[in-house]
Amino acid sequence: MDHAPPVSAYDAIATVYDPWSRSVTEDVEFYVALARDAGGPVVELGVGTGRIAIPTAAAGVRVIGVDSSEGMLAVCRAAAEAAGVAERLDLRVGDLRRPPVDERVSLVTCPFRAYLHLHDDGERLDALRAARELLLPGGLLAFDVFEPSVEDVEATHGRWLEREPEIFERADWDLESRTLTLSVRGPGGAATMALAWLAPEEWRDLLERAGFEVVAHYGWFDGRPYAGGEDSVWIARRPDPK
Numbered sequence: 001m002d003h004a005p006p007v008s009a010y011d012a013i014a015t016v017y018d019p020w021s022r023s024v025t026e027d028v029e030f031y032v033a034l035a036r037d038a039g040g041p042v043v044e045l046g047v048g049t050g051r052i053a054i055p056t057a058a059a060g061v062r063v064i065g066v067d068s069s070e071g072m073l074a075v076c077r078a079a080a081e082a083a084g085v086a087e088r089l090d091l092r093v094g095d096l097r098r099p100p101v102d103e104r105v106s107l108v109t110c111p112f113r114a115y116l117h118l119h120d121d122g123e124r125l126d127a128l129r130a131a132r133e134l135l136l137p138g139g140l141l142a143f144d145v146f147e148p149s150v151e152d153v154e155a156t157h158g159r160w161l162e163r164e165p166e167i168f169e170r171a172d173w174d175l176e177s178r179t180l181t182l183s184v185r186g187p188g189g190a191a192t193m194a195l196a197w198l199a200p201e202e203w204r205d206l207l208e209r210a211g212f213e214v215v216a217h218y219g220w221f222d223g224r225p226y227a228g229g230e231d232s233v234w235i236a237r238r239p240d241p242k
Ligand SMILES: C[S@@+](CC[C@H](N)C(=O)[O-])C[C@H]1O[C@@H](n2cnc3c(N)ncnc32)[C@H](O)[C@@H]1O
Pocket: 006, 008, 010, 021, 045, 046, 047, 048, 049, 050, 051, 052, 066, 067, 068, 069, 072, 094, 095, 096, 097, 110, 111, 112, 113, 114, 117
């Protein structure tokens, strides 16, 4: 099987990523609680710098983290050492459509919109089916994605905005192809990447086609039901034939 990861734009912003995403904290306890309930080990796809994985490991749960960016994994490894949890983190370079994981687990996660890096339904189905393969029967896949609001597009389109001190972000939205070209630059590097969004019903359809049962579709990480906002938080189960 080919486990070679694609070249990653994240390598260029690996040291900018944590300060850039400093304000994103609302999802951490959600994913840590799921991991605690699962009891571990957990596979996190698109583990990045360990924003979720390190608190998960600190909660006592072993994490197998897959990411296509060696740079992001290097930052994660250093942070895990500093936090004293490196022995509970198993970091692997790889593509989330073909994760280099032979273990079977009861929880797979893909936090903070990493599935938006997939660009067509073929890639999305490959990724969802690969996640399903990692799960024991009855195991859960949890992830979050977004669909932009008109207000968000109008407020941000084509403008460099200072998201954090000295870290600038620019969103170029293509509503026809439903693609966001996202650029970021900060003291440690710069990158441009493309993200593709779907409507929630399309994610539901893909999950079902990939062999999942949808357990929950939240509108936020506090578990409120989805009611038409930008964020979708999904929990789906690999059916247990028993
Ligand atoms: C928005 S970051 C999320 C990182 C982390 N999960 C978090 O919550 O902060 C997306 C991550 O997905 C990774 N990624 C993107 N496409 C990938 C792919 N095809 N295979 C593996 N990782 C991928 C990127 O390298 C990046 O680290």
